[in-house]
Amino acid sequence: MERGPATISFLSDYGSADEFVGVVHSVIRQLAPDTVVIDITHEVPAHDVRAGALTLARAAQYLAPGVVLAVVDPGVGTARRGVAVEVGDGESVLVGPDNGLLAPAVAMVGGATRAVELTSEAHRLAAPGPTFDGRDVFAPAAAHLSNGVALTDLGPEVDVAGLRPGMMPLSQLKDGALAAEVLWVDRFGNAQLNVDPGDLEALGGVEGTRLELRWGETRRSAVVARTFAEVGPGDIGLVVDSYGLVAVVLDRRPAAEELGIGPGDAIDLAPLEDDPGAVTAVTFRERPHR
Amino acid sequence: MERGPATISFLSDYGSADEFVGVVHSVIRQLAPDTVVIDITHEVPAHDVRAGALTLARAAQYLAPGVVLAVVDPGVGTARRGVAVEVGDGESVLVGPDNGLLAPAVAMVGGATRAVELTSEAHRLAAPGPTFDGRDVFAPAAAHLSNGVALTDLGPEVDVAGLRPGMMPLSQLKDGALAAEVLWVDRFGNAQLNVDPGDLEALGGVEGTRLELRWGETRRSAVVARTFAEVGPGDIGLVVDSYGLVAVVLDRRPAAEELGIGPGDAIDLAPLEDDPGAVTAVTFRERPHR
Amino acid sequence: MERGPATISFLSDYGSADEFVGVVHSVIRQLAPDTVVIDITHEVPAHDVRAGALTLARAAQYLAPGVVLAVVDPGVGTARRGVAVEVGDGESVLVGPDNGLLAPAVAMVGGATRAVELTSEAHRLAAPGPTFDGRDVFAPAAAHLSNGVALTDLGPEVDVAGLRPGMMPLSQLKDGALAAEVLWVDRFGNAQLNVDPGDLEALGGVEGTRLELRWGETRRSAVVARTFAEVGPGDIGLVVDSYGLVAVVLDRRPAAEELGIGPGDAIDLAPLEDDPGAVTAVTFRERPHR
Numbered sequence: 001m002e003r004g005p006a007t008i009s010f011l012s013d014y015g016s017a018d019e020f021v022g023v024v025h026s027v028i029r030q031l032a033p034d035t036v037v038i039d040i041t042h043e044v045p046a047h048d049v050r051a052g053a054l055t056l057a058r059a060a061q062y063l064a065p066g067v068v069l070a071v072v073d074p075g076v077g078t079a080r081r082g083v084a085v086e087v088g089d090g091e092s093v094l095v096g097p098d099n100g101l102l103a104p105a106v107a108m109v110g111g112a113t114r115a116v117e118l119t120s121e122a123h124r125l126a127a128p129g130p131t132f133d134g135r136d137v138f139a140p141a142a143a144h145l146s147n148g149v150a151l152t153d154l155g156p157e158v159d160v161a162g163l164r165p166g167m168m169p170l171s172q173l174k175d176g177a178l179a180a181e182v183l184w185v186d187r188f189g190n191a192q193l194n195v196d197p198g199d200l201e202a203l204g205g206v207e208g209t210r211l212e213l214r215w216g217e218t219r220r221s222a223v224v225a226r227t228f229a230e231v232g233p234g235d236i237g238l239v240v241d242s243y244g245l246v247a248v249v250l251d252r253r254p255a256a257e258e259l260g261i262g263p264g265d266a267i268d269l270a271p272l273e274d275d276p277g278a279v280t281a282v283t284f285r286e287r288p289h290r
Numbered sequence: 291m292e293r294g295p296a297t298i299s300f301l302s303d304y305g306s307a308d309e310f311v312g313v314v315h316s317v318i319r320q321l322a323p324d325t326v327v328i329d330i331t332h333e334v335p336a337h338d339v340r341a342g343a344l345t346l347a348r349a350a351q352y353l354a355p356g357v358v359l360a361v362v363d364p365g366v367g368t369a370r371r372g373v374a375v376e377v378g379d380g381e382s383v384l385v386g387p388d389n390g391l392l393a394p395a396v397a398m399v400g401g402a403t404r405a406v407e408l409t410s411e412a413h414r415l416a417a418p419g420p421t422f423d424g425r426d427v428f429a430p431a432a433a434h435l436s437n438g439v440a441l442t443d444l445g446p447e448v449d450v451a452g453l454r455p456g457m458m459p460l461s462q463l464k465d466g467a468l469a470a471e472v473l474w475v476d477r478f479g480n481a482q483l484n485v486d487p488g489d490l491e492a493l494g495g496v497e498g499t500r501l502e503l504r505w506g507e508t509r510r511s512a513v514v515a516r517t518f519a520e521v522g523p524g525d526i527g528l529v530v531d532s533y534g535l536v537a538v539v540l541d542r543r544p545a546a547e548e549l550g551i552g553p554g555d556a557i558d559l560a561p562l563e564d565d566p567g568a569v570t571a572v573t574f575r576e577r578p579h580r
Numbered sequence: 581m582e583r584g585p586a587t588i589s590f591l592s593d594y595g596s597a598d599e600f601v602g603v604v605h606s607v608i609r610q611l612a613p614d615t616v617v618i619d620i621t622h623e624v625p626a627h628d629v630r631a632g633a634l635t636l637a638r639a640a641q642y643l644a645p646g647v648v649l650a651v652v653d654p655g656v657g658t659a660r661r662g663v664a665v666e667v668g669d670g671e672s673v674l675v676g677p678d679n680g681l682l683a684p685a686v687a688m689v690g691g692a693t694r695a696v697e698l699t700s701e702a703h704r705l706a707a708p709g710p711t712f713d714g715r716d717v718f719a720p721a722a723a724h725l726s727n728g729v730a731l732t733d734l735g736p737e738v739d740v741a742g743l744r745p746g747m748m749p750l751s752q753l754k755d756g757a758l759a760a761e762v763l764w765v766d767r768f769g770n771a772q773l774n775v776d777p778g779d780l781e782a783l784g785g786v787e788g789t790r791l792e793l794r795w796g797e798t799r800r801s802a803v804v805a806r807t808f809a810e811v812g813p814g815d816i817g818l819v820v821d822s823y824g825l826v827a828v829v830l831d832r833r834p835a836a837e838e839l840g841i842g843p844g845d846a847i848d849l850a851p852l853e854d855d856p857g858a859v860t861a862v863t864f865r866e867r868p869h870r
Contacts, residue, residue: 007609009602015477016306016596019349022299022330029297029328029354038609040602046478047542059599062715064609074542077517130517132532135352187595188626227657227710242712252627252654305767306596309639312589312620319587319618319644336768337832364832367807420807422822425642 007066008032008142011040011056012134013047014071020132024069024139027125031143038064047074049101051263053166054183057104058243063092068105069142070096071134082118082137084145084154085163089113093151095142097133103166112160119155171195177214177270178203182256182263183245189254191261195246195269200224200238204271211238213248214268215261221272228252238269297356298322298432301330301346302424303337304361310422314359314429317415321433328354337364339391341553343456344473347394348533353382358395359432360386361424372408372427374435374444375453379403383441385432387423393456402450409445461485467504467560468493472546472553473535479544481551485536485559490514490528494561501528503538504558505551511562518542528559587646588612588722591620591636592714593627594651600712604649604719607705611723618644627654629681631843633746634763637684638823643672648685649722650676651714662698662717664725664734665743669693673731675722677713683746692740699735751775757794757850758783762836762843763825769834771841775826775849780804780818784851791818793828794848795841801852808832818849 008028014020021042028037040059044052052072060068065088073080073096081098087109094102095118106112118124118137123144127136141154171180171194178199184192205211205224213220213236222236231237231251236259241247248267249255256262298318304310311332318327330349334342342362350358355378363370363386371388377399384392385408396402408414408427413434417426431444461470461484468489474482495501495514503510503526512526521527521541526549531537538557539545546552588608594600601622608617620639624632632652640648645668653660653676661678667689674682675698686692698704698717703724707716721734751760751774758779764772785791785804793800793816802816811817811831816839821827828847829835836842 009606011599011602013477016331017333018476019301019331019345020477022301022328023349023352025328026299026330026349026353029326036609038602038605040599040606041596043597055599059603059606062603062606064606075519078519127532128534129530129532131529135532186598187593187600229655229658239711240709242707242709242715244708303767306621307623308766309591309620309635310767312591312618313639313642315618316589316620316639316642316644319616336834365809368809417822418824419820419822421819425822 006035006146007064008035008037008069008146009040009059009063009066010037010042010069010142011044011052011059012042012071013044013052014042014134015046016042020134023135027135027139028143028146031140032146035143035146044072048072049074049099050167051184053101053104054168056101057108057166057168058184060105060108065091067142067145068092068094068096068102069134069138070094070101070105071138072101073097073099073133075099076133077130081158082133082141083158083163084116084118084141084151085112085160086114086151087112093145095138095145097138098164100164100166103163104168106163107166112163114151115158115160115163116151117155117158120153123149123154169194171199173202177268180267180269182248182261182265182267185256185262189250189256189258190241191248191256191259192241192243193246193248193267193269196244197240197246200246200269203269205238205269210272212270212272214270215259215265218259220259222248296325296436297354298325298327298359298436299330299349299353299356300327300332300359300432301334301342301349302332302361303334303342304332304424305336306332310424313425317425317429318433318436321430322436325433325436334362338362339364339389340457341474343391343394344458346391347398347456347458348474350395350398355381356383357432357435358382358384358386358392359424359428360384360391360395361428362391363387363389363423365389366423367420371448372423372431373448373453374406374408374431374441375402375450376404376441377402383435385428385435387428388454390454390456393453394458396453397456402453404441405448405450405453406441407445407448410443413439413444459484461489463492467558470557470559472538472551472555472557474553475546475551479540479546479548480531481538481546481549482531482533483536483538483557483559486534487530487536490536490559493559495528495559500562502560502562503528504560505549505555508549510549512538586615586726587644588615588617588649588726589620589639589643589646590617590622590649590722591624591632591639592622592651593624593632594622594714595626596622600714603715607715607719608723608726611720612726615723615726624652628652629654629679630747631764633681633684634748636681637688637746637748638764640685640688645671646673647722647725648672648674648676648682649714649718650674650681650685651718652681653677653679653713655679656713657710661738662713662721663738663743664696664698664721664731665692665740666694666731667692673725675718675725677718678744680744680746683743684748686743687746692743694731695738695740695743696731697735697738700733703729703734749774751779753782757848760847760849762828762841762845762847765836765842769830769836769838770821771828771836771839771847772821772823773826773828773847773849776824777820777826780826780849783849785818785849790852792850792852793818794850795839795845798839800839802828
């Protein structure tokens with residue numbers, strides 16, 4: 001990286017209906033013409049910092065070294081800081097609001113080595129209004145960094161320990177059951193939990209065995225499987241997903257929708273009691289609200 | 291721009307579900323391999339020339355110099371002309387149907403200096419059918435321009451005064467109130483009006499004061515604020531948005547949806563009468579149809 | 581193509597809400613930094629191999645020579661093969677699951693000249709789970725091919741005759757009527773049929789004449805037209821669309837929605853009987869389920 005990073009990876013909650021994403025690309029194109037911008041996603045639900053932080057953390061280990069531009073910013077226009085956070089001793093820099101959005105991704109790649117607050121007027125666009133910092137503050141900062149501008153040119157250094165932490169829910173063992181949470185429902189309806197394969201094993205859940213799932217008033221038996229295809233029709237599966245976490249799945253059908261679970265919902269995993277009633281066939285219902 | 295523009299900024303109503311956008315990119319890739327294509331948005335509502343024109347106008351001042359390719363074209367296959375419109379004495383060229391789509395953006399960047407009708411068969415693709423001019427006529431024209439082909443190689447010059455004008459609604463003062471219109475509702479539910487800060491001041495609306503909003507049978511008091519965060523919960527704000535126009539907003543909630551207003555709706559702004567009844571708390575209702 | 585293809589055209593059912601597409605771009609960016617990735621579409625309905633195959637086939641003839649990366653893969657994690665299929669004696673290579681997704685596009689551009697199964701561990705990413713072959717298997721294969729890696733380095737050659745065929749429905753003449761099917765409904769509601777202009781002529785349908793359309797219990801008269809604008813308000817048109825196939829259209833209104841037809845629906849075309857009752861005005865109804 002002698003000549004500065006040449007890739008900007010860009011995530012936001014801007015959606016695709018408006019020109020926001022295109023305008024940010026256009027600003028970068030003019031400030032850093034040789035930089036390639038890769039869109040991670042712009043369909044983070046509007047103002048949902050938690051969902052954006054989780055999405056960025058999932059993607060983090062796959063992103064090209066360089067600059068990460070991330071904007072989910074319900075506090076735009078308030079006193080919340082804009083920051084650039086260096087990781088890997090300069091391999092990459094994450095740019096965005098200091099509201100917890102960047103924190104899980106930063107942690108995922110080894111933690112922050114330095115950070116600055118984005119205060120330099122010389123590295124911003126003049127803004128007609130105070131509400132589009134992605135265009136006026138964050139994109140210019142990302143472009144300048146991509147051009148090789150020094151981190152500390154963008155503003156004063158801030159203590160990395162003072163950056164706003166993300167709120168990643170941890171699963172915990174309680175009364176022999178694992179109290180977990182749905183982190184994310186993907187396009188195919190798979191519900192990723194904050195549970196890793198080691199947690200499953202601690203409950204006795206190895207491939208081919210069954211565990212009990214509990215959410216709301218519902219209790220269901222689920223099979224621990226390696227692939228979707230090993231989950232029978234009408235059965236529920238627990239598989240290690242493509243990020244190494246455990247997901248609740250159905251074979252080729254959307255589990256979250258059919259089971260009525262969504263991001264943030266609590267779900268418990270427990271050893272299956274020797275009660276044959278717990279293995280009754282699954283009756284699917286519509287997910288009430290989503 | 292000795293070697294011709296190297297950026298094509300692309301806006302359309304093609305949506306993302308079909309392969310239209312990808313095919314246009316592919317056509318450009320083959321005709322102008324060194325050109326970078328930046329997608330502004332492709333989610334302009336189908337056939338909505340007004341919405342497309344407003345989106346393009348908002349983006350215009352931020353676009354990289356070069357070619358702008360814009361296609362919202364309900365009249366494809368009819369006698370409506372395809373045109374390339376030069377602005378800034380050649381800094382940029384806008385390519386698209388002559389149906390008003392380009393006009394507000396052209397005006398925004400200083401007006402047209404030259405224009406041609408796209409008639410050259412040598413600069414088109416052979417088309418199996420007459421319904422995809424974006425692929426067969428406009429994208430090739432944009433690619434050739436980006437390669438440095440002269441504007442006048444694409445067809446005969448036409449009078450720039452004869453280009454179809456856009457229809458930008460103007461607000462007007464009537465009986466002491468400003469009759470305005472919702473131009474655009476963004477992803478976050480903010481409703482941009484055809485009102486600029488000077489119009490507000492003319493009504494006595496400066497930061498911290500209140501004005502009355504009237505639409506349909508509804509009358510509401512709104513506070514003139516600098517940021518979303520200065521608008522209290524349950525209150526309505528009037529803020530200067532990121533394009534320098536006045537928008538009706540709520541703090542972190544979608545104003546348009548909750549107030550039942552949408553693009554094209556008439557809305558009046560007036561000094562608040564000294565009637566305490568006008569400042570009652572807002573009762574939100576679902577927006578009936580959208 | 582001395583230095584290997586430099587364009588990857590990318591189609592999937594990954595949608596835009598998750599980071600899947602961005603992660604695939606990021607993987608390619610790191611393995612093949614000089615390659616340009618063009619997104620065809622990622623909004624193929626989840627797991628809908630038929631829709632993906634039709635989309636890819638429509639786009640095929642317009643794609644830049646190079647690598648095509650296509651992933652609609654309900655069988656991920658099962659024994660279905662991943663393949664790279666060479667066409668045009670090396671002009672392009674299509675990479676994806678061997679489940680029929682690639683077949684119609686391969687046929688469209690002249691058929692496969694060679695194919696390999698993607699088994700080389702050296703050309704994959706180490707995967708935490710077996711469910712994201714787009715990221716871990718297909719994208720790396722596409723990137724390596726784009727870098728000039730030989731097809732046969734990716735795995736053993738397989739018989740091109742043994743590749744899974746696509747299922748393209750053929751229209752057929754039966755009792756003087758043409759039994760056809762809706763292949764695709766585009767963004768604008770036009771319903772493309774598996775009918776070409778020659779089929780229409782065989783029924784006597786030339787420009788300006790009328791044919792009868794029959795689907796479900798419905799019979800309607802439709803005019804054979806060259807453009808949307810030639811179809812009167814309230815009338816139904818049959819036009820040759822931008823891919824050279826016949827589509828059922830309305831002028832500037834969504835035909836599929838208003839007539840209640842969708843992809844896979846059977847629709848018959850027949851000469852119009854001399855029954856004036858068949859030409860009654862169209863009463864539109866809501867499409868019941870979609």
